[in-house]
Amino acid sequence: MTESSSFLIPRGFRFAAVAAGIKLSGRPDFALIVADAPASAAAAFTANRVTAAPIQVGKEHLRATGGKVRVAAINAGNANCAAGQAGLDAARATCAAAARQFDCPPEEVFPSSTGIIGVPLPAEKLIAALPGLAGSLGAGSSHFLQAAQAILTTDTVEKTAFAHIDLASTVAHGAAPAGAPAEIRIAGLAKGAGMIHPQLVPHATMLAYVLTDAEIAPAVLAGYLGDALEASFNRISIDGDTSTNDTVLLLASGASGAAIGPGNSAFAAALNHVCASLARQMAADGEGVTHVIELRIEGAATDAEALRVATAIARSPLVKTAWAGCDPNWGRILAAVGYSGAQIDPQRIDISFGELPVCRDGGRAPDFDEASAHAYISQPEFSVSIHLHQGPGQCVFWTTDLTAEYIRINAEYST
């Protein structure tokens, strides 16, 4: 697996975006990803028990097709959530119109929405935009980027990630047919800057679309996606709020001609790279964020306990405000560990900022140096390691600070 420095767009997909009039700003807000032929699909959705209409419709459609998607239709600026039957009707009407436009069954259209909750979605604006979108589809990197930009809300930059697998140097399960291209490409686009604490099932207000031109059956694709989620989207939190709209859609066009079966470590690594990169980009572009923190929890009783500790820290306003102030107040971290519910021995907790010990055996480290610690966490990205000395459990988790700018953004959102 090689991280692509250039935009290698997976073959078999085209992209378009337009300003359909959903965002008040008048910026592009409606994107299409269109597969040349029905693509294998696997998806993951939010664990929130209140789910947006497009999530309900998207699940139905994937069930009906057994995991085939021809068109992903994504609008930003309105979440189409908490809109009752009218919301479902709006999502279905959009899918039906896209199906007519692209001459496929409505069930092969996968809808997504992101934006404000509880405001009716004007589906007629989306439907009216479809002919123009169909006429402007393209397979190049500029079209891909336009789609990545149109799905943004409070994000300040688009999030994209790329990887490719050189088949000449990799033993792929399932041999590539003769004459097949020498590589498989993976590309992802995502959005998400607030209401970000994904808990995806089978294990996403972020939206992420990951595309590959490998040939993979839907059930196999689901397995790869499930594994990738646990080291990426399900390991980030910006504000601790789990959205009603989180969605990750993985599509495989097969256009490379290279088939991938289960257990292909090169493909898994490439997919994991793309998902982890998108997740970290979301954290870095989180609303008002000035610091991105990698939490490394070790020595927990179990991995689940390690995640519990990471989540408590990532959701603590006091820890996050201390980070915003570059304040090496490790006591707040210790308090969050204490109320996380995880099994701990308060006398055996070690905390380091990067390589700097700040807490040893539950108390201030003998060599704690406040000035060095302050300087270290003044960096835009830094790591915090916590060792609990309880067992083999561990996790890596990415989170952010909490700033006055986050408050400004979210106290002014809909008014």
Added chain:
Amino acid sequence: MTESSSFLIPRGFRFAAVAAGIKLSGRPDFALIVADAPASAAAAFTANRVTAAPIQVGKEHLRATGGKVRVAAINAGNANCAAGQAGLDAARATCAAAARQFDCPPEEVFPSSTGIIGVPLPAEKLIAALPGLAGSLGAGSSHFLQAAQAILTTDTVEKTAFAHIDLASTVAHGAAPAGAPAEIRIAGLAKGAGMIHPQLVPHATMLAYVLTDAEIAPAVLAGYLGDALEASFNRISIDGDTSTNDTVLLLASGASGAAIGPGNSAFAAALNHVCASLARQMAADGEGVTHVIELRIEGAATDAEALRVATAIARSPLVKTAWAGCDPNWGRILAAVGYSGAQIDPQRIDISFGELPVCRDGGRAPDFDEASAHAYISQPEFSVSIHLHQGPGQCVFWTTDLTAEYIRINAEYST
């Protein structure tokens, strides 16, 4: 029970406070509550698994005495938490010095600390201040207020509450002896403005001391305290962070001469009033708070499920920032209900702001009026009611908004 408009201080207690040099500001930071004779005591402590040294020592002392306290010694400005053996030594040395000062066993001294975590407590400053404090003790309201002020940290005002029971008009269990005073008095003092999400066991960074001159056995006192907590301190959250130092101490001097047995509804009501008043005062004085919100959850499957919903809402940065902006964005509340983990039917959720319906059957209420909703939640105190239509479970919970001022306070705390 009558809410006292005047400061009726329970008989049998004296108070003093001084600036011992713990707070950097130089303000009073060390308070004593001294009972004329050992008082019956019941206490509740934080559920955080990391606990401050004074909590560990206080529990030991109450066990050793079977629930007797002569002196409560409370410092602000330093939490004496995460300080290892040195922290325990500091708490014990302070108790031993107070015991010598007041000629009682060390176990009858109950220590409390609040402030920054992980910084060694200079017990020698507290010990040096004891003779002066002993010389300035007084039983009047001005002394009571001085104690209430000295225990504050980021609080802007002291929190006190008072109640009295007129025995002539109340059937008290356990008759008052002839010649006994005609009333029982209850008074409370408390602090807490940040790291406030108490989960007290048996069911507190807040510190609260509630005093009565009723005569009550420690075991009976514990029962009253447990009940009172569940409708007061355990039903507030400012920032969702559960402290390492939360403590509630209830002391009964018996100096009124009136005995109270179990099941005395007048006493329970008076105690509940004092505890609920202190809890609401904490929320209102929360760090950076501009709105206090009463959450009324109804129709949950169980009371525990109702509390789960209230807690999720009270901890949601997106809900709390919307309140800060007087933004009637009920969709964020609905999202928090959805990820709370409680049993819900998304199509059967009703939300009202005061008497104004904003969400019906999981969607925007037909008569939702944004201007009215905005005006209503622009008030400094307002209520949000949520009906889940799942069962008889309910709870009332007090929480706050989240403002840029909270960030300012907590990004600058220790630096």
